[in-house]
Amino acid sequence: MKPILVTGATGFVGWHVARKLIEQGAWIRVLVRDPARLRELPEAQPVTGDLRDRASLERAVAGCSVVYHVAADYRLWTRQPDEMYRTNVDGTRSLLEAAQKARVDRLVYTSTVGCIGVPKDGLGCEETPVNLEEMTGPYKRSKFLAERVALEFAAQGFPVVIVNPTAPVGDHDFKPTPTGKVLLDFASGKMPAFMDTGLNLVDVRDVAQGHLTACDRGKVGERYILGSENLTLQGIFCALEQITGRPAPKMRIPYGVALAAGAVSTGWANVTGREPRAPLDGVRMARKKMWVSHEKAARELDYTPTPVRQALGRAVEWFQGNGYCA
Secondary structure, three states: OOOEEEEOOOOHHHHHHHHHHHHOOOOEEEEEOOHHHOOOOOOOEEEEOOOOOHHHHHHHHOOOOEEEEOOOOOOOOOOOHHHHHHHHHHHHHHHHHHHHHOOOOEEEEEOOHHHOOOOOOOOEOOOOOOOHHHOOHHHHHHHHHHHHHHHHHHHOOOOEEEEEEOEEEOOOOOOOOHHHHHHHHHHOOOOOEEOOOEEEEEEHHHHHHHHHHHHHHOOOOOEEEEOOEEEEHHHHHHHHHHHHOOOOOOEEOOHHHHHHHHHHHHHHHHHHOOOOOOOHHHHHHHOOOOOEOOHHHHHHHOOOOOOOHHHHHHHHHHHHHOOOOO
16 A cells, blocks of 8 residues: 655645555555644654645655645745745645646645635536636635646646645634634634625545545545535624623625725734734625535535534634644
8 A cells, every 4th residue: 555645734734645645445545744743643653844845745654645735835825925935835835746747646736715706696616607806815825826727737738636725624623714713713702793794614534534525536636625615704693602601793894995904904014024904805705606516526526515513613623622722
């Protein structure tokens, strides 16, 4: 049996992909910058490296049959956007080149729903037209360009399959992710108001299983949205109210006010170097309801996500049990 490489196993989705593979009896190798950050995956074989270090990528993929490239620089604010491009775009190209050189049988690339076009009326899907100019901020732009790199390799015959998770929620959101931060702020009583926006939420465990199924059944060069439920932010807070017992915020913030607050918060962050409470790019993204359909994954991968309420409950319980909440 050959090893399977997972990048990003110290992060939220990558950890769950690695855990799912281990549960199925796979031999797992994980690329990590700091092995000390690898938690609750004792069966995984860590390989120290970085997406910006080509030699370490070649060591990591050597002898592997499959690569799950989940790692990404996922932040809605950074003082050094060039570093984000180096990791997300250049790092993806370097890993694909290393995997191609190592004759890997299959590579699953983790993109994001942010690269999916969403029409003004209706649901976005894998075929909805979208371009780079519609991407807000360096994170979405870098992921869009990285996805183009993956498609480029697929067009040349390298066996790449792309998955586009929506907003995953659940346990082991270590950092946490921007979506997890919203849940954490609510559970901590730090969410006094809301914007009129919407997200597609999905259980992170369904996302992990979707990665494995995409590897087995996905078509080379195709993209698959891994999502579940389209919900307004107000609806998400109402569900969290039932889970936590905390009252959901009643005050809705107009977009213009939120935009001004985001500009001030981000401007101050650029001075201090401390992460803004309301990143300007995050506010701009929230202007559009990111509602999509996972019908293609259901049809071609037999992808059947579970209701997200249980995942919301697990997320809150995990944050509370691991000292994230006051």
